[in-house]
Amino acid sequence: MSDSVPSQEPIVAGSVSKSSETPFPHANIKSFSDVSAGMRSKLWWIALLCSLVSLGLFWYAKQGSGELIIIDFGDSCGLKPEDRMKYRGVEIGAVEKIELNRDQNGVSVHVRMTPLARSMAAEGARFWVVRPSVSLDSIQGLDTILGAKYLAMEPASSGAKIASRFQGLESSPIATPREGSLEIFLDASTRGGLESNAPVLYRGFRIGQVVQVGFASDARTVQARCAIDPEYRDLVRKNSKFWNRSGWRLDVGLTGIKLDADTLAQMMTGGVEVATPTDPDQNVSTGHRFKLYDKPDSDWNSWQPSLAHGQAWNRVATGMPQPIRIAMRWQERSFGFRKNQQIVGWCLPLSDGKVLCLSEQTIPPKSALPDSLVFELAGQSIPGGQLSNITAGATELANSAKASRFSTHEPLPSDVVRWPTHLVAETLPDKVCDVFLAHPDSNSVLPIASARLTVSEQGWIVDDMITLGLDYHGIPVLSAESSKVIGLVVLFKGKATVVAP
């Protein structure tokens, strides 16, 4: 049949064209390109692609949003769905929904955390709603007055187990005291208007804050936990006195009315004042208990001890050795000419008139001309013959650098700071301790933790992690424990070593 149909068609068409007066023209027949021949199947491929795209988008929308955690709060505090969770100002999640919990005594906030931040929500993480809070001390969360509220968090310590349900805090947590703070306890008979975040003042200057106020464990006293900032911990001594400065005091007497209030903030939150006697006792360590007096004795305000304070390393700052520059100049003969040479370094004048420095500063090379040796220090020029070398029993180093002491015939000028001789250790201690490199430039004084030091035959080797400039060559090393000079720094081939003085 299929063969016969094409053969019939032209005959019929032909008969039409013959029989009618106006024959219809035959349409032009062209063969079309093969490209469109495959069109039908291609479009089905595109349809398949579309469904893949659709599925992919659903998957992406689900994937990108991250996992859900639930935080229980007593109150939603104006938090709304789609509000953000931020950590250090960066968005790490979004509130998905807020609902009343089953017992109807709180709300459950469902938060979708971004996948990267998920590990932060582990056991021990703390969450709170950031709200504007205006106190006399500070204004916080100002961005949430107009803008949306947001959740903030403090991640758990690393390695904690990941959890998905948390109990939120009602208010932002008290800032944890800075590292190195001195935490002490004050016992008072009554609270006396003291509140957490109240300042601890020394001569009216804020040196720390009250972290927490509560009963002592047996409720016999009120106990205030205070954190003294690390740079001021030396102001508090064992015989320091604390008294409550809360609120204001109005004295009406014959001489008139006396209003005693310091700052507005102190009037509201209270404060603790501390004074240290003129003959200060030893430093206290964290956990020390003081009695909190209601008011100061009359002489407490007149105490004027001189106390070193500052950064943590400055604990020894009252007596930092002050090394001075020393130059050894000599002449050498080379190719018949006299050539000037010099070595410049640090030395430490001692109270017994001697000078402590590296032996390379005092021993000229063999090639030096004997009468040309001159030492220059503290503005003085001393001919080499006038020096009496006393070499301390120092350990030999690869470059024969060791500490030596010498005395000059003429005393050094009186304005040179001398370091007491009894504060120079004979040898390096057996065990490493925290040390300071006593650079005369106070900004360059470098603390080195004991963990960075290792004992070796030559002395204490400083960890490669600490890079010391050539400027530290010959600098005295001060022990943080004993406040004694325990050695000198030697830089040799990029390695820093502490050698005995």
Added chain:
Amino acid sequence: MLKACHCCGLIHQVAPLQANELALCTRCGTVLDEFQKNRRSQGRTAASAVGAIVLFPAAILLPILEIEKLGHHHRSSILGGIIDLYQSGSFLIATVILLFSIVLPLLKILALIELSWLCSMQQHHRARTFRWMEQIGKWSMMDVMLLALLVMMIKLSGVVQFHFGPALVAFVLCVTMSMISAICFDPHAIWETP
């Protein structure tokens, strides 16, 4: 077989075509017929309509736009936006948008699939469906909405921050596919298929 040219109206005799052949008007050059024209156009229409319909859920359900203004975030899909409008009481606007951006486009795509692929209806029903589809097609405004999104982005970009969601990709593709489908559809196929 006699065929009138769509363009100039000249009636031609068209011989049955072999593979890879097409018939052209002698006067104006318009394509009169091609090999298996109906099947091919139906295939194209059906394929792109199916492509459009699989993208449709992604386009209306996934978030299309995220607006951030003064720290307040709002993220919504097309359907979510309509629900929001209902909840805030704007019934008229919500209904208009629901009708013209979801219901009518969906009906149009479904009608195209039925006419080109399923062919479950009788011929005169299909003709009626086609005419009906022609009418609703004018009212489905998916492509117009895309334009509105762009205008909004340009106008408001100083005041609020915009982030487009994954649905935008699906939406653009869905509009494109339904347009291709409508272009490929050849109404002659309704009557010419036995």
